Amino acid sequence: MMKFTKQDFFVLVGGMIIYVVDIGVDFWVASRYFCQGQYSWSILILCFRGLSSIITQIFSYEWFKNDWEGTDTGKLKLVLLVHLFHCGIFIRYWFALKYGCQVAFKQASSRSASEADLSNFIQKQAVDAVTDITMLRVFKTFLETTPQLFLQIYILMEHGKTHFFQYAAIIMSFCGISLSMVDYQISLRKSLPDKDEFRVLSKFMYLFYKLLTITSWILSISLIILLSVRISVILMVFLWICGFTWTLKQHTTFCKSKKMEYLYRTVVGIILIFSFFNIKGRRTKVCISIYYATHTVVTLGILFVYIFWKPSIIKETCFTIVSILTISSLVLGIIFLVVYYGHLHPTTYCRPQACSDEVDGVAGQRERVKTDRFPNFLM
Numbered sequence: 001m002m003k004f005t006k007q008d009f010f011v012l013v014g015g016m017i018i019y020v021v022d023i024g025v026d027f028w029v030a031s032r033y034f035c036q037g038q039y040s041w042s043i044l045i046l047c048f049r050g051l052s053s054i055i056t057q058i059f060s061y062e063w064f065k066n067d068w069e070g071t072d073t074g075k076l077k078l079v080l081l082v083h084l085f086h087c088g089i090f091i092r093y094w095f096a097l098k099y100g101c102q103v104a105f106k107q108a109s110s111r112s113a114s115e116a117d118l119s120n121f122i123q124k125q126a127v128d129a130v131t132d133i134t135m136l137r138v139f140k141t142f143l144e145t146t147p148q149l150f151l152q153i154y155i156l157m158e159h160g161k162t163h164f165f166q167y168a169a170i171i172m173s174f175c176g177i178s179l180s181m182v183d184y185q186i187s188l189r190k191s192l193p194d195k196d197e198f199r200v201l202s203k204f205m206y207l208f209y210k211l212l213t214i215t216s217w218i219l220s221i222s223l224i225i226l227l228s229v230r231i232s233v234i235l236m237v238f239l240w241i242c243g244f245t246w247t248l249k250q251h252t253t254f255c256k257s258k259k260m261e262y263l264y265r266t267v268v269g270i271i272l273i274f275s276f277f278n279i280k281g282r283r284t285k286v287c288i289s290i291y292y293a294t295h296t297v298v299t300l301g302i303l304f305v306y307i308f309w310k311p312s313i314i315k316e317t318c319f320t321i322v323s324i325l326t327i328s329s330l331v332l333g334i335i336f337l338v339v340y341y342g343h344l345h346p347t348t349y350c351r352p353q354a355c356s357d358e359v360d361g362v363a364g365q366r367e368r369v370k371t372d373r374f375p376n377f378l379m
Contacts, residue, residue, distance in 0.1 A: 004126040004190075009097075009104040012130060015137075015183065016093045022172055023049075026148070029169045044151055052144035053086045055267065056136045060088040062260055063132060092133050099126035127190050134180070134187040141180040142271045146218070149173040153222040157318065174211070181210045181275075205340040212333030213292070214275055219326040220299045223306060235298075236273060243272030250279055288341075292334060299330055 026049050033042040061083040068076060082088055103123045152170045185206055224232040247265040255261040268279060276291045278284045303323055 004100055004103045004123055004130070006104045008130070009100045011183075012093075012096055012100055012133075015133070015179065016097075018176070018179065019089065019093075019137075022145075022176060025168055025172045029165050032163070032165045041151065041155065045148060048144045048147045048151075052140045055143060055263070056139050057083045057086055057088050058263070059139065059260075060092065060132075060136060062255070062257075064088075064091075066256060089133065089136060092129060092136070096126060096129035096133055099123075099129055102126070127187075131187040131190070134183050137180045138184050138271070139267055141177050142274055143267065145173050145176040145180075146214075146274055149177075149218055150222055150225065153218065154225050157222060157226050157322070174215075177214060178207055178211050182207050199344075202340065202344040205336055205344050209333055209336035209340050210275060212329045212336060213295070214333075216299060216326050216329035216333060217274060217295060219322055219329070220302050223302055223322065223326075227306065227309065239273045240269045244269030246272070247279060252279055288337075292337070296330060296334075299326060303327075 026045060030042045030045040030049075033039075033045070061080060064079050065076060068079075079088070079091065082091055099122050103119065103126050106119065149170065152166055152173065156166060156170075182203055185203075221232060221236070224235060244265060247268045252261065252265060252268075254264050268277070271277060276284075276288050278287070303326070306319070
């Protein structure tokens with residue numbers, strides 16, 4: 001496991017600030033739409049925020065309950081109360097900042113064996129706290145940020161009227177998606193044994209691969225929503241069913257209870273609508289090829305449907321710009337994907353004994369409370 005550095009500490013502080021600003025921007029945008037009489041858009045934004053918050057609070061509390069199993073029940077009741085007020089993420093930020101400050105700013109000096117063991121323990125606590133936050137932010141990104149981005153792009157394309165708060169919401173959405181994906185990869189490498197360091201070039205390659213492929217997909221779905229809301233809903237539900245079914249076939253064992261496991265698989269199904277993840281840590285050359293080949297076919301299909309369904313729209317400048325952005329983002333995203341996985345992605349995921357079927361099976365489930373959650377999360 002890699003060390004928690006001063007840079008990691010300041011990135012954590014920055015992430016917390018962005019999280020708070022994001023909440024403020026959501027309520028600001030919702031209030032602006034409400035004042036303009038656009039009540040449905042305001043309600044949709046608040047619904048996306050509320051749904052993602054509820055699900056992340058459920059997972060956060062369950063993880064606290066698993067980690068603190070056998071401890072003081074009074075402490076758990078207090079944590080439950082905080083989560084009921086949708087503030088559980090701030091408890092996690094408190095623990096991450098507390099442990100991170102201890103290890104990032106400790107004095108470099110000769111220490112005894114017991115002090116070194118204590119330092120390593122706190123180091124692990126800091127990394128584990130950050131990985132939990134990262135996992136929750138991934139959930140939030142695809143349950144709230146991405147749907148809001150769909151909504152904002154649809155409003156701009158449908159009505160043409162633009163306001164500063166709309167651009168602010170779109171910028172915050174793209175920043176949230178980008179940072180959560182990069183933070184996820186950084187935390188993955190810090191948590192898993194023998195994981196290679198995530199170097200600067202790798203970070204940028206991974207960032208552009210995810211950002212560009214997701215951007216292309218969001219623009220494609222936005223075009224479908226503009227054409228027919230019913231068709232777009234049917235497409236999204238179909239894609240979720242495919243993702244959920246694939247997750248079921250992987251036999252994931254991330255959660256201790258069956259109910260939480262099915263909730264987890266439901267969330268993963270939603271994530272797979274927008275971006276590919278390897279949920280079992282196995283080689284996925286075939287799966288990822290099929291995934292993005294399907295995305296390419298669907299994206300081209302959407303553009304052809306527009307051309308034949310509404311031929312008059314081809315002459316519009318807006319459609320031309322969106323089409324060029326969609327195709328170019330997809331092509332560049334796939335190029336970055338090939339370069340990243342071909343030259344910059346670590347080939348060593350974990351030790352051989354850590355990669356055995358037992359880790360993600362029954363034996364691994366018995367030890368999950370005592371070890372990291374990340375080896376059983378999206379990889």
